[in-house]
Amino acid sequence: MPINTEIFARMGELSPAEKKVARALLSNYPTAGLESAASLAKAAGTSTPTVLRLVTRLGIGSYPDFQRRLREEISHTMLSPISRTEQAQLAHDSSAPLERAIAEKIALVQALSSSVPPSEFDRAVTALASRARQITVSGGYFTRYFAMLLASQLDQAVPNVEFVSEPFGHDISKMLRLGAGSIAVILDFRRYELVSKQAADLARRQGATVIVITDQELSPAVEFADIVLPVHVDGVPFDSVVGITVLVEALVEGVLHASGQRGLDRMKAWEESVHIARSYPSAIPLEALANDTEEIEEEG
CATH class of the missing domain: 1.10.10.10 (Winged helix-like DNA-binding domain superfamily/Winged helix DNA-binding domain)
Known part of the structure; x- marks a missing residue:
């Protein structure tokens, strides 16, 4: 082996x-x-x-x-010279760009099984589903969007989840509330940001469990991490977010299953309490919409 x-x-x-x-x-x-x-x-x-x-x-x-x-x-x-030559030719093949891109993204997803140790993933799921006193989720310039996604979805499965936009700015109070029984999830990918390392350091000193989601080269924030989940992000022209997205979804799914009936009850309460205005369902006949419009005009 x-x-x-x-x-x-x-x-x-x-x-x-x-x-x-x-x-x-x-x-x-x-x-x-x-x-x-x-x-x-x-x-x-x-x-x-x-x-x-x-x-x-x-x-x-x-x-x-x-x-x-x-x-x-x-x-x-080590590959033989002919194998290396063949791979180089494939890499520069300009035909079928969509098919090639799809294959590359699929490979990044499959690479999760070799980059994320199952034991570390299981520890992250167990921690997030374990009635934490507080869970903060923060990211960097680009990864903040995935931090927001993770926080908003986790919030529907477990309580006390907060997205942290500015760990040492407007959201410093959220960071200072961290303590024993709390969890700080930090997303930091190359090019790494100093604030991520500082946030991991502060969370660790506060007594929180620190989970760092990063790329395969490892953010400096892992120095203070209890759990590290590395993702392959190689892409052209920008680092790929495919692996990050799949990992985030896998974490949320894992936490929901691990939290059992508590998670289902919370999701049900969330759905019953949060009202989002939707457009008319497609099943409503157009004539009905037209009649509604005519009635509004007559009342006006």
Whole structure:
């Protein structure tokens, strides 16, 4: 089994410090593992002994043995020159752009199964469905729209959910209310924003559980995260939001199922209490609409 696959499968067994090393490895695999143990520890924000403990947990005798296995993996997985040439030609094929775009987006969705450790996803769902005292959701310049979507949908399944637009501006009071039993969900994708790291730091110091949703290169905010959900976002000309959208929907669905009858009761109360003006249903005959208009004109 490749080392990254084993790390991914065993993420739930690792200590918080070991998870930091694992995330650093997975976000820059296999290059990160070819550096010294001290360099890997620095990149992960941990210590060299933590790196060595992770290697031992994987059943590998020493760090040199770990690097030897990495080099063997690289040798076995490198493509032949002809394969690389064929892939390059496919990448520059200008025909069928719609079909190619669809295939690329499908691949990004499928990549969720290899970028988001199931144990981390399950922990996020359990936390969000566990009657949290407060849940704040914040994002960056572009990701705020997905933060708003996540907050508005979660709010229909569980109580005490708040969207945070300006963590250190108008919404600072929401951040300062965070404490033990609270959850801060932070979305931060490349190009990373300082405010996201600061918000994660503040939430952690307040005693809240911090969930960071980020891309495969990992936001600096993960330094303060308890749970990290990485998404592949490669796209042209802009990073793709397909994976983010699917992950957000999967989280909401997971939370609704995990909250059971409580979630259903809340959704029912929400539907019965919130009234949104809708256009006329298509089933209403046009003549009826015309008659309504004539009556209004006569009354006028």
